[in-house]
Amino acid sequence: MDEATAFVPGHVTAFFSAHRDDDPTKAGSRGGGLALSDGVRVTVSRADERGDAGADADPGLYLDDDAIEMDSVARVLQALRVENARIEATTPLPLGSGFGVSGATALGTALAAGQVYERPLSEAELVTIAHGAEVQAGTGLGDVVAQARGGVPLRLEPGAPAHGRMDAIPSGPRRVEYLALGQLSTEAVLSGDTDQLSAAGERAVSTVAGEPTMGTFMEAARRFAREAGLLTDELRAVVTDVSDAGGDASMAMLGETVFALDTGLSDAGYDPAVCEVHRAGAVLE
């Protein structure tokens, strides 16, 4: 196969606790979030076999046609012993705003490169490679396993499939709106003191695991956003506007982004992007 494409849903984390470990397959997070139908489509092809196809034959990673570097993707390729691949990723989601774009690109690269380069690896092994790459790059702790599962994933125990434990809140089709106000560096937050944040995250996971409904989930999300101390004034104002209009909104971890269920943001007078809960996990297309 010369080329393969994977689609990986976006993912906003609503609450989480950080768990460090020297073994990147054991490191990760507990938490809960929403997989989104706005995601990342990743096509991997053998650049070295395109011959004189011109500019499109250059190896490297391209996000919406721009050449970029992503440490998570470089680490996936290294783990799979893949050289000279061309990776074309497209997404409607903004980078650095809490949608798991780096995790999605890493996972999509793992799934598609596994096909193109015929690596005899299972889904869990490819997810493990992408999770480990993301953890080592410092760009995320739980998006990859959530994106592999889809829906409204709960990360009950941290880590890659062999160590972590997942569940999910049952959800039918559900509209999600989001408003990205700016960027927030996952690396900067995670490299600081996360004790208070993690304590709040543990409480949120425990509450939602005990009553896995969307109502409990959004309530826990809002409480976590307050307790974790990451809400800017602007984020707080938008979340309050949505509440005042009778809706349900919170902050995407980690980005300066508000997400809402149903028509929460529109009802409050904002002009959000619209997608829905993506009930399936990452797939090869």
Add this chain to the structure above:
Amino acid sequence: MDEATAFVPGHVTAFFSAHRDDDPTKAGSRGGGLALSDGVRVTVSRADERGDAGADADPGLYLDDDAIEMDSVARVLQALRVENARIEATTPLPLGSGFGVSGATALGTALAAGQVYERPLSEAELVTIAHGAEVQAGTGLGDVVAQARGGVPLRLEPGAPAHGRMDAIPSGPRRVEYLALGQLSTEAVLSGDTDQLSAAGERAVSTVAGEPTMGTFMEAARRFAREAGLLTDELRAVVTDVSDAGGDASMAMLGETVFALDTGLSDAGYDPAVCEVHRAGAVLE
């Protein structure tokens, strides 16, 4: 919510080993199979609230409009303390032919009834209820967990989510053809001596887990079908015809059914039903 609908993919098991346990959440099977885009769509509604809606208000289970009894479904409703529900299931798949129709109907009922009756249960809890119901009904050991996951699921450890362990072979879109020749009672096979079958199943799982590719999967499937001693002369003849035509086919466990990848059965001159590998698991629609 007065009504909810779930879609559950069909599932053919290619190889398996049976694992009994007094705890139905620990009982189950190791094995591998294919989730199919031909599946069961289950709508649950509150019969008691339809008032004078006429015949459509009767509670009970209807499969393609015929009233039927399924022990697995009755047990799911009992576990969820649901009474007077009307359950309408539709499927292109034949019953008793190895497609996991009873498991799919049980799982679809659990997911949809959980929504209608607002049971605060997670996906894993609903899957556990359906798995336990199927095991206790004696109609299946591994379809439910495979149908919850989708794709080309490998059941590495038996049981419901808390005890079992799943993985999957990565697969892009892939055509599947099948030919149902007749019925085979899962209960009758599983209540007999399964030692030889299970030993062959353990070997198959171990081989495929070591090299999770579709080629290895189909080879292990054919070897298992021979070793388990379940191939009838007619099944054997069809599988041989497909091989002779250059294709890849094996027997669906447990049914008098042949399944093939791609155009295996058509190429051998048969007139099979056609669907594809369903890469997503069961979902609420």
